[in-house]
Amino acid sequence: MFPRIPMLSYDVVVVGGGPAGMAAAIRAKELGLNVLLLDENDYLGGILPQCIHPGFGLHYYKEELTGPEFASRLAKRLVELGVEYRTAARVLEIRNYSDLEKVVIFTSPSGAYQAWAKAVIYAAGARERHAFEIGIVGDRVSGIYTAGEAQTLMDIYGIMPGKEIVIVGSGDVGLIMARRFALEGAKVKAVVELMPYPGGLARNVMILRDFDIPLYLGHKVVEVRGKGRVERVKVVRVDENLNEIPGSEFWIEADTLIISAGLVPSVKKLKALGVEIDSATGGPVVNDRLETSVPGIFVAGNSLLINDLVDYVAEQGELAVEGAKEFIENGGIESRKWVKVEKGENVRLIVPHYLSGDRDVYLYLRVARPMEDVELRIPEIGKRMKLPVVKPAEMLRIKLKAGEIRKAEKLTVEVVKA
Amino acid sequence: MIYRFTCIVCPLGCSIEVEMEDGKVKEVRGCTCPRGEEWAIQEVTNPKRVVMSVVPVEGGALPTVSVKTAEPVPKEKIPELMKFLAKLRLKAPVKVGETVAEWEGIKIVATRGA
Numbered sequence: 392m393f394p395r396i397p398m399l400s401y402d403v404v405v406v407g408g409g410p411a412g413m414a415a416a417i418r419a420k421e422l423g424l425n426v427l428l429l430d431e432n433d434y435l436g437g438i439l440p441q442c443i444h445p446g447f448g449l450h451y452y453k454e455e456l457t458g459p460e461f462a463s464r465l466a467k468r469l470v471e472l473g474v475e476y477r478t479a480a481r482v483l484e485i486r487n488y489s490d491l492e493k494v495v496i497f498t499s500p501s502g503a504y505q506a507w508a509k510a511v512i513y514a515a516g517a518r519e520r521h522a523f524e525i526g527i528v529g530d531r532v533s534g535i536y537t538a539g540e541a542q543t544l545m546d547i548y549g550i551m552p553g554k555e556i557v558i559v560g561s562g563d564v565g566l567i568m569a570r571r572f573a574l575e576g577a578k579v580k581a582v583v584e585l586m587p588y589p590g591g592l593a594r595n596v597m598i599l600r601d602f603d604i605p606l607y608l609g610h611k612v613v614e615v616r617g618k619g620r621v622e623r624v625k626v627v628r629v630d631e632n633l634n635e636i637p638g639s640e641f642w643i644e645a646d647t648l649i650i651s652a653g654l655v656p657s658v659k660k661l662k663a664l665g666v667e668i669d670s671a672t673g674g675p676v677v678n679d680r681l682e683t684s685v686p687g688i689f690v691a692g693n694s695l696l697i698n699d700l701v702d703y704v705a706e707q708g709e710l711a712v713e714g715a716k717e718f719i720e721n722g723g724i725e726s727r728k729w730v731k732v733e734k735g736e737n738v739r740l741i742v743p744h745y746l747s748g749d750r751d752v753y754l755y756l757r758v759a760r761p762m763e764d765v766e767l768r769i770p771e772i773g774k775r776m777k778l779p780v781v782k783p784a785e786m787l788r789i790k791l792k793a794g795e796i797r798k799a800e801k802l803t804v805e806v807v808k809a
Numbered sequence: 810m811i812y813r814f815t816c817i818v819c820p821l822g823c824s825i826e827v828e829m830e831d832g833k834v835k836e837v838r839g840c841t842c843p844r845g846e847e848w849a850i851q852e853v854t855n856p857k858r859v860v861m862s863v864v865p866v867e868g869g870a871l872p873t874v875s876v877k878t879a880e881p882v883p884k885e886k887i888p889e890l891m892k893f894l895a896k897l898r899l900k901a902p903v904k905v906g907e908t909v910a911e912w913e914g915i916k917i918v919a920t921r922g923a
């Protein structure tokens with residue numbers, strides 16, 4: 392260990408002060424746990440303070456709020472309860488000495504610290520995919536930003552990133568950025584989407600019509616050219632196997648390219664701990680208390696899986712910390728048997744992976760492709776739910792009763808034609 | 810004139826068609842509930858949106874305060890409202906939920922403190 396580094400001691404340390412981490416820390420305090428919340432940013436809230444559009448909190452607060460409003464409600468509660476937190480505190484490493492002995496090593500403006508904890512909640516959010524990852528080549532120019540970078544510039548610092556914009560990706564983030572640019576007077580020349588359907592919620596796709604923004608479905612941006620600054624981007628059409636169609640390329644003039652090509656759970660520090668990762672979610676494999684394969688390390692929010700609703704993120708934070716309390720009190724999360732959850736027809740990802748049958752659970756899942764008039768089925772327990780439409784962009788959340796789970800050896804979740 | 814869009818009132822996302830004649834709604838097709846129909850009619854006759862932006866603030870922890878309109882604004886008035894917002898300057902302290910300005914009777918509310 393590091394004898395010179397001051398040592399702190401807690402029941403639970405929460406890594407990340409976004410909605411997942413804040414909800415976890417609040418619940419921890421309410422449950423009487425000694426908790427410390429750490430975030431590397433100068434302010435609490437994670438990505439919420441930069442998401443100034445409405446659309447947050449309909450389930451959690453039964454009210455439609457903007458991102459900053461949602462964050463400030465949680466922050467207010469946190470302060471009221473006297474939760475100990477530190478901002479500008481970057482977690483460098485998590486160590487696992489034994490089930491009830493973890494150490495979280497972090498730096499802050501006042502120096503380096505090691506915080507001992509019996510359990511850790513990992514809520515470090517996600518990272519954005521960047522231009523290289525999606526195979527864009529060309530000149531090394533300024534004017535290429537991820538959506539989150541552009542959003543931070545505009546909505547935290549009040550700086551416009553450009554005037555003539557091309558956006559890669561029609562997920563909610565890309566669409567919301569299209570609206571922000573258009574509202575602030577920039578010309579959004581195109582939203583380019585690889586898939587044959589838009590990636591975002593219908594309410595956000597409507598934005599394109601509001602501002603007459605062209606949407607190229609089944610197209611991809613492959614190249615950027617310019618001297619010093621982006622001048623034009625090359626777009627090409629793709630076939631149903633997403634292969635480029637020769638001769639279909641065209642150029643769009645623009646000074647700015649925004650990459651909104653999806654988020655990836657941020658799990659580096661979990662991987663270093665040896666936590667098992669699910670290749671479908673990009674996040675860890677968890678049980679129904681959101682405990683990872685390393686006992687006492689829990690995960691919530693976008694580090695667990697990419698959520699489209701902050702409400703579910705906050706719910707996961709609370710669940711994880713309830714698990715941590717059980718873990719601390721009983722020296723572990725035990726189950727008579729773990730029921731494995733399997734992906735069936737048209738299920739791309741599903742969380743949690745193992746259910747105890749001791750408690751009711753929410754399953755979070757995404758389909759692989761859009762379908763109409765379908766049924767979600769779990770044949771092992773005879774469960775059937777009718778769904779008029781399913782889309783990859785909309786995460787499904789279904790509740791299972793402890794009694795239902797206990798009956799089965801495993802559960803296969805499938806989405807099939809009704 | 811026929812307007813086509815996806816309903817956003819609930820996750821069902823019905824494909825709605827609104828047929829207009831002489832500026833009046835003639836028929837609404839494709840919705841499965843009255844809420845959707847009401848929304849679709851408003852969408853063609855008088856679309857409204859909640860508008861958000863940021864305003865520079867002096868003396869705060871961050872350089873801007875985010876704001877929204879307290880109620881939805883008619884769509885065609887949005888550019889005018891954005892011009893009004895672009896001229897606003899605020900001074901800390903600003904509280905979340907505080908009305909920082911008013912434009913044509915519509916309150917502009919801070920959504921982030923400073």
Ligand SMILES: Cc1cc2nc3c(=O)[nH]c(=O)nc-3n(C[C@H](O)[C@H](O)[C@H](O)COP(=O)(O)OP(=O)(O)OC[C@H]3O[C@@H](n4cnc5c(N)ncnc54)[C@H](O)[C@@H]3O)c2cc1C
Nearest residue numbers: 407409410411430431437438446482515516692693700701
């Ligand atoms: C553009 C955009 C629009 C969205 N729109 C909506 C919407 O309309 N409605 C809705 O409900 N949801 C929306 N969401 C989704 C929602 O905002 C997210 O799901 C949610 O914020 C995720 O919360 P989180 O706590 O998991 O992660 P984050 O908010 O990302 O927080 C993670 C925190 O962890 C900190 N951190 C990471 N690593 C470390 C470390 N090593 N040490 C210390 N701290 C660390 C980060 O600084 C960050 O503050 C949107 C998301 C985006 C990006």
